[in-house]
Amino acid sequence: MAQAVYQGFILSRQQIHLNNRLHLCYWLKSSEGLLKVITQPQQAVLFIRTEDTAKAQQRLSAHLKGVEFRPLTLKHFDQSPVSGLYCRTLSDYYQCKEQLSDYITLYEADIRHADRYLMERFIRGGAWVTGQAVKKAGFIEIQQARLKPAPQFVPELSMLSLDIECSGEGVLFSVGLVCQAQRRVIMIGEPQASDVDVCWVSDELSLLQALVEELNRLDPDVIIGWNVIEFDCAVLNERAEALGVTLSVGRDGSPMQVSKGNFTRVLIPGRVVLDGIDTMKNATYHFETFKLSYVAQQVLGESKLLTQDDRLEEIIRLFHCDKPALASYNLQDCVLVWDIFIKLSLLEFAIARTQLTGLELERMGGSVAAFTNLYLPLLHRSGYIAPNLGEHGLTFDSPGGYVMDSRPGLYQNVLVLDFKSLYPSIIRTFHIDPMGLIEGLRAPEEAIPGFNKGAFSRAHHHLPELVAQLAQARQEAKDRGDKMLQQAIKIIMNSLYGVLGSRGCRFYDPRLSSSITLRGHEIMQTTRRWIEDMGYEVIYGDTDSTFVCVPESLSPEQCRQLGERLMKVINQRWAQHIDSQFSLPSYLEIEFETHYSPFFMPTIRGQETGSKKRYVGQVQTAAGAELVFKGLETVRSDWTEIAKAYQQAVIRALFDNQDVVAVTQQYIALINSGQVDDKLVYKKRLGKPLNAYVKNIPPHVRAAKEAHSTGSNRALGKGSQVAYYISTTGPRLVQGGLSNPDYSHYIEKQIIPIYQMLPDVDLDAITLHGQRTLDLSSDL
Known part of the structure; x- marks a missing residue:
């Protein structure tokens, strides 16, 4: 067998046994084709305190064959020495965990060795492989393999879109397959004319066999779909098991494996199964609903056929x-x-995310796992193991981001100054770090003070360097125009605080998270004071944004110049302040982000107090003036289209110094005329099955229950979006047109509250053309 060197990108990872030893199997896509990489024999490891070694040995006396204890140079955060427990087989490993988990404390016992192997070698997607190469049918097998990182390798992966149709019991009707080379449906039935390419089969057994043949013939690297893991793959696997069919769609003929727990996991050796919904959520796309019909309409402007x-x-x-x-x-x-994957470059995003974190391409969510992947090998090299959840015993909550009380009103010129990546900048500037906290508490006189008795080492830390590396990589991606990588880095950087503040993370410590958020409060309050000392009014602040009112007489160009001057002064003052107070360089960077002209900050409804996270401003773009809404009805899914349209119109009138009463009267007349019935529809999702709503029954549930009881719609269940309207007899499901809408309801609940939000309005100026008296205090 020839010794060979290849460069590739990891598609799948497995833990296998050969000759009663644990090996790791990785499938990679390389420029030379597919690689099946089998490592040298491995040992699975978990950690225990050295003081527990004798107890563990005694407990495992009947299972010691293939198990080895080794004292290590590693230690726990409390400085206790640590030993490793090494197992030659997964069977030994799982027996050890079962025997010891309730007896002594185990550490890092939840990390799969296939993941640890890559993590400890800093392999994130791309890898160099050396070993003994053997040519097989369709791939090259590399035995006795060793891997090291190849961070610059960018794969070219082929995709195939898969979708099944079946009965409510999961009995298969058809499977659709779309890739670059082919669009085909495998359908049970007698052959007949069709506008699409159909492979007709006689029964489910034949359908599954034809699917296996087609997948292996088309040979995609990545299988995509919509809820493809939890639904399509799960149903295919269940039907295959019921019919005694092996779904041999792995690159070496091995079967697809589906395991269910808290979530469904699909393993197809040599392939990736990538779900569209999860990938979009990972990329921080937000939609009213992630139903394919809705997302396709929003992204592509196209609809499903049903x-x-x-x-x-x-x-x-x-x-x-x-x-x-x-x-x-x-x-x-x-x-x-x-088309959604292509238009939004979702596969490219998943690849970029893997290159940054080392997580599998198909990994759902995974902020905590990404942090662990990045941080744990660095921690080990500094002589520590990771703690278990909550070992510090601290339970107090960290405060959220700083939100300033607003000063409501209509303003001509408002400048918004935003701190760029505030929380990552705080981490980098003040050395916020899990290991840094431990080292800082050991030598507090030399440490950087945090909050809630936190203290951080000036010399021993890793997270600040990770932030610096990510920031540099993001700038390089921006310079290259790599938008997917920019987005992936932004998401990871912004998740760092959330991970440290999550009780589900092994590194959670409220001294860490509060030292970030409370430092953010201090920075925002100090920035406000400095700006007001310069003679300008700060009317609002939110997490990392400061809203500054400047004189009405200033032109747009003068506002821009002032915004840039404020930016420069604030950055200089923070650099001087942090140097003088902490002898540290500042990585805080405030940017002049937006000039709103005009800008409106409403009051809380029915009060004189200013609202928070709710405002609207006008900005000038290349296409002209544009309204930017934040937190108001026009950007909320629980308001009707008529409310959104009215708010757009009345704000435009307010900003243009037009008659807001006339606009309001126009919309009231439109509602009463019946011309805008199609805009009176509410949409709300069912959070649980209909029969689970017993006491407090909201309007959308009342509408769904009424339709269900009459048999007019029995498809609504948990997760369904209910489209309903308010009739003169109560909430009704939208089925065709609207029958007897209660126009007074829409005027009272969708128009008047927005009108009352405006400055200096008189409710008596509004006439309702014969409608009943307003009851503004009542709710449905």
């Missing part, structure tokens, strides 16, 4: 009565997912 809530009934009908139409629907779903 859009009604009772789609399952229609799918069953089509399967029995119009299979070509079902094939078209099935294929269109695959195409929509494919």
Whole structure:
């Protein structure tokens, strides 16, 4: 066998046994093709306190074959020495965990060795592989392999979009497959004419066998879909097991494996299964609903071929009565997912995220896991193991971001100054770090003071350097125009505080999180004082943004110049302050972000106090004047389209010094005329099954229950979005047109509250054209 060197990108990872020894198997995509990489024999490891070694040995006396105890140079955060417990097989490893978990304290026992191997070598996606190469059918197998990082390797991965159609019991009807080379549906039924490419099969068994053949023939690196892991793969696996079919779709003919726990995990050796919903959420996309029909409309401007809530009934009908139409629907779903992935570069985002964190491409969420991947090997090299959850015994909560009381009103010129990545900058400037906290508490006289008795070492830390590396990588990505990498880095940087403040993270310590947030409070309050000392009014502040009112007489160019001057002065003052107070360089950077002209900060409804996180301002763009809403009805999903349209119109009138009463009267007349009935629809999701709502029954549930009781719609369940309106007899589901809408309700609940938000308005100036007296205090 020839010794070879390859460079590739990791697609899947497994822990396998050969000759009764643990090995790791990684599938990589390389420029030379597929690589199946099998490492040298490995030992799975967990850590214990050295003082517990004798107890552990005694407990494991019947299981010591293949288990080795080694004293290490590592230590716990409390400075106790640590030993490693090494196992030659996974069976030994799991037995050790089972025997010891309730007997002594185990550390890092939850980390899979396939992940630890990569983590400790700083391998994040790309890897160099050396070993003994053997050519196999369709791939190269590398035995006795060793891996090291290849951070610059960027893979070219092929995708295939998959979608199944089935009955409510999971009985399969068809499977759609879309890739660069082909668009095809495998459908059960007698052959008949169709507008799409259909492979007709006789039954479910034949469908599954045809699917295996097609997947292996098309041979994608990445299988994508919409809820493809939790639904499509899970159903395919269940039907295959029921019918005695092996889904041999791994790159070496091995079967797909599906495991269920807190979430469903799919392993196809040599392939990645990437869910569209999870990937979009990881990329911080936000939608009113993540249903494919809605996302496709928002992203692509396209619709599914079936859009009604009772789609399952229609799918069953089509399967029995119009299979070509079902094939078209099935294929269109695959195409929509494919087009969303292409348009939003979701695969490129997943690759960039893996290159930064080392997490698997398909990993859901994973902020805590990403932090562990990045931090743990650095911690080990500094002589520490990771603590377990909550070992410090501290339970107090850290405060959230700073939100200043606002000064409501209409302003002509407001400048917004934003601290760039405030929390990561605080981490970097003040050396906030889990290990740094431990080292700082050991020598507090030399440490940087934090909050809530926190103290941070000036010399021993890792997180500040990680932040610096991420910041540099983000700037380099920006210079190259790599938007996906920029976004991935931004998400990771912004997650660092959240991870340290999460009780689900092994490094959680409220002294860490509060030393970030309370330092942020101090920075925001001090910045406000400095700006006001310069003679300008600060009307609001929120987490990292400061809103400054400047004279109405200033032109846009003068406002821009003033914003840049304030930015320069504040940055200089922070650099001087941090140097004089802490003898540290400042990485705080405030930027002049926005000039609003005009700007409106409303009061809390029914009060004179200014609201928080709710405002609207006008900015000038290349396309002209644009309104920017924050927290108001126009950006909220629980308000109707008529409320959003009215708010846009009345704010525009306010900013243009037009008659807001006339605009309000116009919208009241439109509602009363029945011309805008299509804009009177509320949309709200069911948080639980209908029968679980017993006491407090909100309007959308009342509408759904009424429709369900009459048999007009039985498809609504937990997670369904309910489209309803208020009729003169109460909430009703939207089914076709609206019957007898209660126009007075919409005027009272959707128009008047927005009108009352405006400055210096008179409710008596509004006439309701014969509508009943307003009752502004009542709720549905």
